[in-house]
Amino acid sequence: MKKFLGSLAVAALAVGGFGMSAQAADEKIVLISHAPDSDSWWNTIKNAIQVAGDQMGADVEYRNPPTGDLADMARIVQQAAATNPDGIIVTIADYNVLEGPIADAVDKGIPVITINSGTQEQSEKLGALMHVGQPEYDAGYGAGKKAAAAGVTSFLCVNHYITNPASVERCRGFAEAIGTDLGDQMIDAGQDPSEIQNKVAAYLSSNPDTGAVLTLGPTSAHPTLAALKDAGLNGEIFFGTFDLSGEIADGIKAGDINFAIDQQPYLQGYMPVVVLTNYARYGVLPSGHMNSGPGFITKDSISFVEKYAGEYR
Template structure:
């Protein structure tokens, strides 16, 4: 197992204060996400923990609030903690809501790794071992820089999970790169595809000078593609999105979407399971958090990744 970490160029350090056997059997880890059942993007992470669990010979349980309710997620973390797993992997969708339950898990002696949403600083405040994810503001700013270079001056950020502060940071970074204050150009689209499509069409009608769009994942990207198709504007507006899917890959190849921001969710699911298993068995863990992204997938490199979209990318 140590060779896996070495291949990633990650140094290992002894974790003080946690007594662990040299070899354990039947390890069980729990991954708690904020994602509603309707969000297919998380299928890649589910696949990643299945692969890692099989390779490591451990059990990994995936749990989430069916509707994406963060209070429900907090309760799920509390239930996971009460079940005494060998480790917990969780997103920090809202620090104020989740820092307490996650901090309680740490206080109980359960190793915690945070992933995806949240920041490295928030992860440290909770007492987690590390954070595996993408700096969301920086990723949004990178998207905005590409949009600015393409001539975007007026934009729409379609936020399908506005209660998640990380999603707002994506839009804010995009706006800052353009030198525009983030205000009404970010819409709360909700998560119903028909509603998202309707809101995008309404915004475009009310703001005909819009020449840039940013969506925050397949849940908002797919209905936005449909809205642009219906309005006849597909391919005429600079369109960037976070994350990948088969439909997003097709839109990139068809010059409808300029880029997909790949935060490599597979690594967000896979690495924590490998790291926690090495911690449980041998008492070693990387000393630093891991940036899994951002990377930009464009028409120039989509062929390298599209065959794995929804499974490994």
């Protein structure tokens, strides 16, 4: 593919530099996430937009609220729209908070693609071109079905980003798949690793019959692993997590984690840049939304996936 693209570029130069002038256009695209600076999971998306930007000849900027504050995120969307970029890629971390700024950007004629958080229905209401992400309730439900097959009837959902409604949908889907109400089986874990570890330990101590643990990403998975090891429960309690990291991969190989739910964040960053660049240049647009997940990474598949963790997976 690289040889083909290189030959194409040479051919374009040979016919008078048309390809060079198109490449120099450098469409301006902004990706705005809800993630705080401390959330390393987003490194894969940052890598994806850089790769896509380099390949497409587009200028892609990543912006986020440093602390994860959604009011700050809303202001960032407004600021980005004021620069009239060729496209905005944005998460719907909270529809009520972000509805106004995103809809205003669409009303200005800025093409918008939503990713990651939120639903396809919300994306359509906002007037976005498409949504690239994982149906969160379905992902949680699929994880819960695996747990139910193992006999799980109760669980702890460790939610490190409870202000994001999509995170609650993950927990709710899991609960309903194992035939229970979510109730108080979800804790607001916060972002601090020590605090998360202590909260998990306290819950399991008070609820010793807990059948499974579900974490919503590396931020909550890593401290939960530590809590289980301290309690001598690693490998003894059913453990599913969303997303992937090197430490999660090691946990899967060791048998401490049953599976990781892969929403393929690389696609969430890469595909919108490709789509928006082609839309700006040629007016072409795929029909419909794109589900990037869920997929399930287990001990059987981890050997292939782990070498790309944090970069492409």
